[in-house]
Amino acid sequence: MHRPPTAAALSVTAALLLTACGGPDADRAKDTARPTTPTGVTAQAGSATSAHVMWERSTDDTAVTGYEVLHDGRRVASVPAARNMVDVERLAPSTAYRFTVRARDAAGNLSAPSAAVSVTTPPSVRDDRTPPTRPPALRGMVEGTGAVTLTWGRAADAAGVTAYDVYQADSRVHSVPGRATTARVTHLRPGTVYTFTVRARDAADNSSPDSPSVDLTTAPAAGSGPSTAPTGLTATARPGGVALSWTPPATGAPVKEHQLFLDGALATTIVWGAQPPPGPVHYTFTVTDRPGTRYTVKLRARLPDGTWGDFSAQRTVVTR
Template identity: 80%
Template structure:
């Protein structure tokens, strides 16, 4: 005969269900989260051409996690950006037109933050027959502001119809844009103790981009308690017929550095092994290229440390096959 459950048994069963997540799960957790993220701050909107606007903002916070952002124009959603990115280009706009953009953050439960402050921007007139890019910005230089930010400055570029924006690139990825009247940019949210290589391009109303400015290498301050940088220094990359010659100084690790990893276009390519006794001082390595002339490579290295781990990345270099 089946015995009826006692109150104690019912209590124990309920506790077991709770411990096992009975009636819960990720969807239940989401349903409980009704707190929206904070509204994005620091929103800027810069017309990069007659038909595009570059919108940027600062990261929002949430009691759990922000999963993305929405960009709105007068209440209509015009872009969705995944978490980790805080900028987007709004394209296919109309020349000589006033726009106003706001940004909202979203969390995993679908809660939307309130809208940011609305930022007005007006696209410049179109120049459909302009096929000539601006000149390259010159005299790029920078200063490090602690462990997570740098400030860049450069000399104006020139353009027949006028420069509308300057785009800042790090490792061939655009990380910031400023108006064509500006010659400085502050880059934030960087990693401590890391080498960054920056270039700047000028852009006009026809969306023509200049060649890269000369690059500048900047190393953020290390985090408290961390040791010295383990990045190779002084990396140069010289393109020759059929190959690229690299030269650099390995980091001072207190022991010979016998191995380096070579990354091309951001991806691991090969391990350079020197053998029992690596050469002293600066080292050289040549790799073969078979791509068409004009092919662009980005190159960076990191060294294997005495404890078997891989050290910090070197500055990045760009080279074009001749």
């Protein structure tokens, strides 16, 4: 005969269900450890109405999920954990600001605020629509497996350069004040080729054209093999298309496939039906966008073991 469960049995069942449903929420509830305080915080004026704030990444016993930037204790920006910089916008010209940064984890624990850094925005410049000149003579030096130092010549601007922005593969990775002509970029991967450019910015937030690019390859990690990136990539605009040339990596066997990436996204796989040439190879693709469209281009090769190798340096091309 079936009997309904007793109150005691229901109580035990409820306890078991609560235990079983503990999961991640219960783990987060138990997490009371705060992330470490961000260090190395810097701030410089990007324009008359913006400031660029950067910092070193924090650590946590589980994981840092984001950062908050505060001005006089009030949050003015939030970014995910993958980023360690932000532009704080809508500031007042000729005004002093003090910024701090704190880290946040998945349980909502906040680190202590960083040491405060001060910055003063420059005066506004009315009707300034002329960008600075292109920064000249970009050069770079590799520092081991994870850092590079870049140097360049000064750009010119009628009202003065307020900042230089460093870009890697079209993403800004660093900014320095307008009086500086050098930057150190860290947190890079070993044995990887990086393409850097620099832009100058003025108080009206006009940005210059890109400087000439520089390709830098970080040192390989201990025990790793040679680079598997294609080398010598060039991209030349032709009417209605773009012509590419490059040298496949030395793999000990013919490289029959390459993946072509446009603006960071996979565009096509290039397959040679016959024996590919051993030296430089050439490929032309058609573009349908209007003349003046800007593309970034990079490649990687399929290795003999079937995996995809390292990316080539990135090239920028403007259609004709």
